[in-house]
Amino acid sequence: MAVDPDDTGQLVRGAAGGDEVAWRGLVDRFSGLVWAVARAHRLGDSDAADVYQTTWLRLAEHIRRIDHPDRVGAWLATAARRECLQSLRAAGRVLPTDDMDRLDLTPLTGNPTEETVLAAEQEREDADRAALVWRALDRLSARCRELLRVLMASPPPSYAEVAAALGLPLGSIGPTRARCLQRLREEVAGITGGASSSN
Amino acid sequence: MRDSDDELEAELRRLAARREPVPAPLHQAAVDAFSWRDIDAEIAELVYDSLLDADAASLVRGPADQRMVSFAVGGMTIDLEVTSAGPGRTVMGQIVPPQPATVDIRHPQETVTVEADDLGRFRSGPLPPGPASLRLRPPPGAAGPAIVTDWVAL
Numbered sequence: 001m002a003v004d005p006d007d008t009g010q011l012v013r014g015a016a017g018g019d020e021v022a023w024r025g026l027v028d029r030f031s032g033l034v035w036a037v038a039r040a041h042r043l044g045d046s047d048a049a050d051v052y053q054t055t056w057l058r059l060a061e062h063i064r065r066i067d068h069p070d071r072v073g074a075w076l077a078t079a080a081r082r083e084c085l086q087s088l089r090a091a092g093r094v095l096p097t098d099d100m101d102r103l104d105l106t107p108l109t110g111n112p113t114e115e116t117v118l119a120a121e122q123e124r125e126d127a128d129r130a131a132l133v134w135r136a137l138d139r140l141s142a143r144c145r146e147l148l149r150v151l152m153a154s155p156p157p158s159y160a161e162v163a164a165a166l167g168l169p170l171g172s173i174g175p176t177r178a179r180c181l182q183r184l185r186e187e188v189a190g191i192t193g194g195a196s197s198s199n
Numbered sequence: 200m201r202d203s204d205d206e207l208e209a210e211l212r213r214l215a216a217r218r219e220p221v222p223a224p225l226h227q228a229a230v231d232a233f234s235w236r237d238i239d240a241e242i243a244e245l246v247y248d249s250l251l252d253a254d255a256a257s258l259v260r261g262p263a264d265q266r267m268v269s270f271a272v273g274g275m276t277i278d279l280e281v282t283s284a285g286p287g288r289t290v291m292g293q294i295v296p297p298q299p300a301t302v303d304i305r306h307p308q309e310t311v312t313v314e315a316d317d318l319g320r321f322r323s324g325p326l327p328p329g330p331a332s333l334r335l336r337p338p339p340g341a342a343g344p345a346i347v348t349d350w351v352a353l
Contacts, residue, residue, distance in 0.1 A: 015233070018238075023230070023233040027226065027229045027230050031221050031226050032221060034229075035219075035221040035225070036215070039215075049222070049225055050328070050329050052221075052228075053228050053329070053330050053352075054330040054350050054351065054352045057330050057332065057350040060233050060235055060236050061349065062242065064238070083352060086250045086251050086352065087352065089250040089251065090250055130214050130217070133211065133214060134214060137211070149215070151208060152215040154212055156208075156212065181207050184207065
């Protein structure tokens with residue numbers, strides 16, 4: 001049976017009818033999103049695993065009664081978010097939003113010398129850049145970090161899915177994304193420049 | 200800035216895929232979740248979870264390490280009191296209206312079966328933390344469909 005892996009509505013209807021291939025297609029399509037939601041909420045490994053697994057088990061049980069099959073990504077994102085909040089509550093570690101994660105302000109390294117730059121291999125540069133960006137991400141406000149961590153899911157989530165994952169209005173996603181990417185650039189520049197961020 | 204925003208987002212996506220990919224066993228668990236469906240059962244949906252729905256004051260007043268969870272379907276509710284003791288979980292349940300049932304406590308690693316008495320009360324032994332769902336079956340000789348609850352992480 002030919003199921004179009006890009007047509008999520010069709011995948012949901014296929015899975016609802018018992019088609020295991022369609023279910024696998026749904027997992028392939030949204031696994032990254034569900035995982036990103038757990039990661040965006042900064043859960044530990046085992047809590048993130050519980051959120052991920054509970055979310056998929058719940059969808060499997062509900063697959064025949066999804067109201068909007070083409071919006072199953074938002075359904076999953078909402079379910080995963082709820083599980084994350086429950087997990088954070090259980091652990092008693094709901095953090096106040098914003099600015100709790102700006103404490104680590106140690107500069108990554110000093111300015112690289114021209115010599116070391118010339119000597120560095122591309123691979124090394126990529127690794128440095130990756131570490132730098134990852135670090136800059138950690139220095140963003142909670143709002144920005146969460147938004148970007150969800151946006152980073154593979155394959156790319158829709159804005160509706162991002163909004164559902166974070167409990168934000170759909171219309172706020174585009175502008176917040178632009179602002180947070182700009183903040184990320186500034187953090188990267190701040191770290192490489194050895195200067196404090198412009199804020 | 201739109202193009203460069205897209206480029207930066209793509210870079211972040213590659214980074215996340217390399218640094219924090221979905222662990223393979225978890226992806227497999229999501230695939231396997233499909234086999235846990237019980238297509239003949241009615242679903243009792245989660246209608247209350249003290250962790251999410253209780254106000255802050257009652258959380259403070261409530262006993263530590265105790266969580267109340269309720270599921271409902273038709274005219275029936277299933278109330279659970281989940282107690283944490285270290286890594287283990289214990290579940291005490293009450294079916295309303297009171298009635299006997301066979302209760303399968305489903306967990307991805309195993310299923311434990313206990314009996315609800317004539318007053319609809321049941322109790323589990325120590326359970327591992329993680330996703331769980333109950334399946335209630337009418338006692339032998341009684342009619343009626345099985346009922347499964349929403350999955351919750353205990």
